[in-house]
């Protein structure tokens with residue numbers, strides 16, 4: 258059934274699924290882990306979905322689905338570090354054109370990174386990669402920001 262659904266419809270299902278998964282769960286790590294898994298298994302055209310936590314001035318690998326990834330990313334480096342530093346969602350159509358892109362998985366071709374804020378500071382980023390060029394658009398931005406908002410309001 259799912260292959261006939263458009264992206265927005267899949268995201269609506271995904272939002273409902275994540276709301277259900279995190280409802281009443283007060284452990285943020287568990288919620289990040291289930292969120293990464295739910296996102297990864299919703300879209301066949303992504304090869305990595307997960308979180309980096311902002312700790313001691315750098316990003317550290319958190320729960321994810323996909324191939325093993327770089328453990329540390331310096332603030333301001335790569336797509337993740339830039340999104341964390343600028344506190345804005347970054348949509349990269351072609352990672353080969355992004356100066357300083359960090360290739361953890363050589364298959365990744367486009368990427369979206371959404372910062373997650375706690376107490377007005379970036380506490381993590383949600384990073385999703387696709388092997389397709391220009392896979393992510395404003396629909397992904399809108400829904401992934403909504404997912405991140407859900408996580409921001411779960412207690413820590």
Ligand code: SME
Nearest residue numbers: 326335336337358359361
């Ligand atoms: N491409 C990212 C690094 C993280 S991985 O691809 C999972 C970046 O440039 O920040």
